[in-house]
Amino acid sequence: MNTWKSHTLKWILAAGLAFTAAGLPAIPLPRASAAESGASAANAQTAKSLPKVQVIATGGTLAGKSVDETSFTNYKAGTLLIEDMVRALPNKDKIAEVTTHQFGNSGSSAYTIQQLYDLSLKVDEALKTQDGVVVTSGTDTMEEIAYFLDLTVRSPKPVVVTGSMRPWTVIGSDAQANLYNAIKLAASGKTRYFGTVLMLNDEFHAAREVTKTNSYRTDTFVTPQIGALGYIDENNIRVYRAPFRALKAAKDWATPFDLTKITKNDLAKVEIAYSYQDAGSGAISAFVAGGAKGIVTAGTGAGGISKAMSEERAKAIEQGVVFVTTTRTGSGSNYSEGKGIIAGDNLNAQHARMMLLLGLSFTKDFATLQNWFDTYGYGQIELPAK
Structure with a gap:
């Protein structure tokens, strides 16, 4: 390349850089065709x-x-x-x-x-x-x-x-x-x-x-x-x-329910008792006799159960059976709790049963079970304190 061409090329490059630095459009470089770009993207996707x-x-x-x-x-x-x-x-x-x-x-x-x-x-x-x-x-x-x-x-x-x-x-x-x-x-x-x-x-x-x-x-x-x-x-x-x-x-993130820490024989038996008008005590008494360690009640309204069921539940609690209260309505929360009774919040009966079943498979301590429902079962969003 002769001297004149060399100086000219340097001037063009310098001018392009100056325009770019000043925020003005630089001389555009050649671009690949649409077909070439598509082929390149396809190859990249295949490679990925x-x-x-x-x-x-x-x-x-x-x-x-x-x-x-x-x-x-x-x-x-x-x-x-x-x-x-x-x-x-x-x-x-x-x-x-x-x-x-x-x-x-x-x-x-x-x-x-x-x-x-x-x-x-x-x-x-x-x-x-x-x-x-x-x-x-x-x-x-x-x-x-x-x-x-x-x-x-x-x-x-x-x-x-x-x-x-x-x-x-x-x-x-x-x-x-x-x-x-x-x-x-x-x-x-x-x-x-x-x-x-x-x-x-x-x-x-x-x-x-x-x-x-x-x-x-x-x-x-x-x-x-x-x-x-x-x-x-x-x-x-x-x-x-x-x-x-x-x-x-x-x-x-992980729950306490690591199945590698227990065997199938440790899985607790938990049942669901459904309440209705003048419901009898037979379901709860039969479940207890059958070896249930926990029972979920699907109650009316905000979780209420009949008088007969309530009396039988009290007897079962004295025998160490743990209860969770839920509603049969299909939605809504439940806050009824007490001795041997855990509130199911907005868990439906079938979900509460799984939570109680796994809880009882890992512990027999009521306070621990209550804490697990509070932290893993209820699913409340807790924002960090400011």
């Missing part, structure tokens, strides 16, 4: 590893095979294998690297607490290598299974429980969409530290608060009064609120 999600299947309607393509209610639950169902999902390779494990293939109410013990340990084992776990389940006792996992799984990684209200093989089934969206939610990592969440019908809910409200409708799961955590609309996963566990410090 997808999140790992394992689907652990327990059966339920989602794995159901209908009599024919229009038999919405006539089907056999827990028939299809999760490996085949996941294989049939389109575009899953765009959201996660998905593996499967067939834990079981039954309706949700067929599982024992001892089997849920094994399921929880399996979820934690999977989360040692996976970025998230999806558990498929029947919907009948899904909220109880989800809350058991919520209280026992030690990893803060996403755990999403899903299922369906229509079998896999019927027209208009919600099974495929629910399974796909559950995988997408787990892979997104957006519910990390949320504990276990339940996802159906494009909505996800906190396991502690959600309940089934209808025997057939696809929008059956709701969180009374408080509402869903968020929604999934194709590529948009929106989180509008967080459960109280997400606000806890990492060191305080």
Whole structure:
């Protein structure tokens, strides 16, 4: 290059730098074409590893095979294998690297607490290598299974429980969409530290608060009064609120219910007694005779029970049985407590049972149980003092 060209090039470069420093537009550099940019982005996405999600299947309607393509209610639950169902999902390779494990293939109410013990340990084992776990389940006792996992799984990684209200093989089934969206939610990592969440019908809910409200409708799961955590609309996963566990410090996040510290034989027997007009004492006395260590009462209004039930409860407390009071109304709080009685706050009866069952599996001390309900069971948000 001759001297004149060299000086000219230096002047142009200096001028460009001066303009840039002054906030004026510099001489634009050549840009890649749109096609080249797209190819580059695609290559970067390919190079980036997808999140790992394992689907652990327990059966339920989602794995159901209908009599024919229009038999919405006539089907056999827990028939299809999760490996085949996941294989049939389109575009899953765009959201996660998905593996499967067939834990079981039954309706949700067929599982024992001892089997849920094994399921929880399996979820934690999977989360040692996976970025998230999806558990498929029947919907009948899904909220109880989800809350058991919520209280026992030690990893803060996403755990999403899903299922369906229509079998896999019927027209208009919600099974495929629910399974796909559950995988997408787990892979997104957006519910990390949320504990276990339940996802159906494009909505996800906190396991502690959600309940089934209808025997057939696809929008059956709701969180009374408080509402869903968020929604999934194709590529948009929106989180509008967080459960109280997400606000806890990492060191305080896990519950005391570490299943590796107990055996299946340590799992306490806890029952639910339902109150109604002039309810008799037979349910409570039979539960105590059957070896129940705790009983949850689903009471009328703000948790009231009949005179006969109240008298029988007093006798049971003298024998060391612990009670938790809840309401049968479907929503609302309960604050009734006393000797041998713990207030269930806004836990419904089935959730309170899981909390009491696990509590009694780890301690027989009433004060400790009360403290665990206060800190882990009630789910109140506590803001730091100023």
